[in-house]
Amino acid sequence: MYEYRNPDKKGMNQRKKIWLEKIINSSYNNTAGIIVLKNGKTLYENYFNEYTAASTVHVASVTKSIFSALIGIAIENGYIKSIDQKVLDFFPDYIIGRGESTIQNVTIKNMLTMTAPYKYKMEPYENFFVSDNWIKAALDLLGGKWQEGQFMYSAIIGTHILSGILVKATRQSVFDFATKNLFLPLEIEVGHNVVLHNKEEQLAFFQDKNVSGWVTDPQGLNTAGWGLTLTSMDMAKIGQLYLDRGRWQGKQIIPAWWIDESTKEHSRWGNLSYGYLWWIIDDKEHIYAALGDGGNVIYVNTKKKMVVSIASRFMPRAKDRIKLIKEYIEPMFE
Template sequence: MNQEKMIELEKTINSNYNNIAGMIVLKNGKTLYENYFNEYTATNTIHVASVTKSIFSALIGIAIDNGYIKSIDQKVLDFFPDYTIKRGEKTIQSVTIKNMLTMTAPYKCKSEPYEKFFASDNWIKAALDLLGGKGQIGEFRYSPIVGTHILSGILVKATEQSVLEFATENLFSPLGINVGHNVVLHNKEEHFAFLKDKNVSGWVVDPQGINPASWGLTLTPMDMVKIGQLYLDGGIWKDKQIVSAQWIDESTKENSRWGKLSYGYLWWIIDDKEHIYAALGDGGNVIYVNTKKKMVVSIASLFMPDAKDRIELIKEYIEPMFENCV
């Protein structure tokens, strides 16, 4: 490794990406780089924001592999038979799990009403109440928090386990990831404190004890890079099939599109031809997988609005630096 390039990389991180807490680069399953910043260490977890979505995608795949969910073409309302559809509302009845995974479900709101949603005593019902409307099924409509929570309800209904229990048993424990416990946030102040806490750990729950599909999960950079390596290796970890290769192939190719951006099943597709994809979270949290170069990069970052694009950092600095390493 060129020491001058290493110094240049870390100078760039400290000046332009100074909210990074930790970064790991793997190639061919070997650790080529691991470093921590802002007084973080390898054992510190961080809230990975929307990276949670991509990990939740794996849980849906596992639930399908194990027969808890028949297929992604099942209707969302099949899992909520007690939900009362509003008079004249038809669109919601046609929304499928695939629409939720590909962000192609319509909603009755122009932007998600976060405060109203978080203040409600039933987040699943609040999300279902917003699903449907006059929008077209099949058009990309990104749901950062509210709509995606419906997937959490589906997983709980299908498996009859909590999200964390199912994840621990079928994904986290096999990979040696310890999430540990549920986190209850009682008010706005606790919510923002959770986002900024240097000792944060666990997975947030809603008033019914359901872990969100879209946020609230804390991981270390090593936990994150393990997820990336699992996907790079076709769902196999230590000779055991954790997620089916078919699910990984389907969920990491373009299934919907938002302008120039491509989307799979809760994964962002960076380059469909080269098969590069990423889990992206607010503040600059990333699990990046380049299948052609057999490279995985994880970046954990502190909460920061409008953080600089990490994909640019990876493509301009990290990939060129490590692509010729064995």
């Protein structure tokens, strides 16, 4: 049993605590909550900007890393044969455009490692959001010129195809599958689906301080790349689950082999390594993270048995939380 609500008083003295919080308030002032776990114990837990332990925030692209877990669970349970399955295997009624061929070779693994090709240089978010069928819109943009293994980050559009694949494979809604197989065992309550009808509602969702739920598309499919809301402790639980290779209170929630594969390098973007929708911070030390816009982070350092979760309210060009963790937080809990 992890001591989530009983921070270890020896873990941090008052002087260090004041210094850390001064840095957070001055340079990372959109922070909602920070939790530090080591060896399964809470060494630090604090909230900022009138947020509390019960507050949920939109974790942005942290959603991707959590969705990766759902794909692994689906494979382990036989819903999906393997990550080498072709994307179009799940959409047999999709009509391929004339002259299009590369889309036929795109696999689930390409989607997970951000090595799928797209017919754009910049994601056309607005056109995608106003379409009446997000899966079809995403498939229409998949393909084109393809250099095998080339990293092309899809923040929203391409990743949404994974939602369609999960629903087609499991014949369950994403929400129901995630609740039964991941959220309930961890006592995470997402609450409800959120339908955003227009651009104004989408912007409000990003900026609302009291946001909750999980966004769906017009067909009711939950988003895979963004749109999930969690508390700081929910994020810490996910990190601890990964640190413990998928086991939670004696039960295997995510297959250990999937966590091992998900958190090692499969593709690369410049100096950054990427696993299966997880960023690899240090492959040798086995440090990896789920990173979301605005400064949302689930950080796992397997060598130090440490998890850091940072929930943040959306802010453009938020300061790098990995720097905060590596330069300030980790050294305090050596």
